[in-house]
Amino acid sequence: MEKTFSGRVIELVLGDITHQRVDAIVNAANSTLLGGGGVDGAIHRAGGPAVLEECRAIRAERGECPTGEAVLTGGGGLPARYVIHAVGPVWRGGDQAEAELLASCYRNSLRIAAELALQTVAFPSISTGIYGYPVSLAASTALGAVASFLTTETVAPTRVSFVLFDPVTFATYAGALDAL
Ligand code: AR6
Numbered sequence: 013m014e015k016t017f018s019g020r021v022i023e024l025v026l027g028d029i030t031h032q033r034v035d036a037i038v039n040a041a042n043s044t045l046l047g048g049g050g051v052d053g054a055i056h057r058a059g060g061p062a063v064l065e066e067c068r069a070i071r072a073e074r075g076e077c078p079t080g081e082a083v084l085t086g087g088g089g090l091p092a093r094y095v096i097h098a099v100g101p102v103w104r105g106g107d108q109a110e111a112e113l114l115a116s117c118y119r120n121s122l123r124i125a126a127e128l129a130l131q132t133v134a135f136p137s138i139s140t141g142i143y144g145y146p147v148s149l150a151a152s153t154a155l156g157a158v159a160s161f162l163t164t165e166t167v168a169p170t171r172v173s174f175v176l177f178d179p180v181t182f183a184t185y186a187g188a189l190d191a192l
Pocket residue numbers: 027028029030040041042047048049050051052053054100136137138139140141142143144145175176177178181
C-alpha cells in the first residue's frame with residue numbers, strides 16, 4: 013500500500029527491515045546507542061561490528077543520544093548504505109510529551125537523510141515494541157510527521173517505507189495511512 017505526498021511516496025511493507033535495500037534504514041535505538049533487543053538487536057546482528065564501533069565512537073564523542081533525536085552510521089553488512097539510529101520515547105501514559113518526541117524522531121531522521129540527499133529511507137514502527145507505545149496512536153503520529161516533512165521540505169527522500177514486522181501493526185498503519 014502507498015500514498016503520494018507532493019510527488020513523494022509513503023509505502024507500507026510487511027517484512028524485516030534488515031532486508032531492505034534502501035539508502036538508509038532507521039533503527040529504534042536507545043539513548044546508550046550500544047544495542048538492545050527488538051529491531052535494534054536485529055540491525056546490529058545483521059550490520060555486524062562495524063555498526064557498533066561507529067555507535068561507540070559517536071557516544072564517546074557526544075555522549076548519550078537524547079530521546080527524539082537521531083545519529084547516523086554506515087550500514088556495515090546490511091544491504092542498506094546507512095543506519096539512522098533514532099531514540100523513541102517510552103510510553104508513560106501519553107502526558108509526558110510522547111507524541112511530540114515520537115514525531116521528532118521521524119523528523120530528525122528525515123533531516124539527516126535530507127542532508128545527505130538520500131532518496132529512499134525505511135522506518136520500523138518506533139516505540140511500539142519494548143517501549144510500549146500503543147500502535148494505533150503511534151501510527152497516526154508517525155505517518156503524520158513523515159507526510160508533513162515530505163509535503164513541506166524542499167529537500168526530502170522520494171520514497172519512505174514503513175517496514176512493519178507483524179500483520180496487526182501493518183493493518184493499523186494501513187488504516188492510519190488511509191485516513192491521512
Ligand atoms: N524489522 C522490522 N520491524 C521489527 C523487526 C525487524 N527485524 N524486529 C522487531 N520489529 P522494538 P521500541 C518491530 O521493541 O519499542 C531495544 O532494546 C517490533 O515488532 O524493537 O522502540 C532498543 O535498544 C515493533 O513493532 O523498539 C530500545 O531499548 C517495532 O519493531 C528499545 O528496544 C519496534 O519494537 C526500543 O523499543
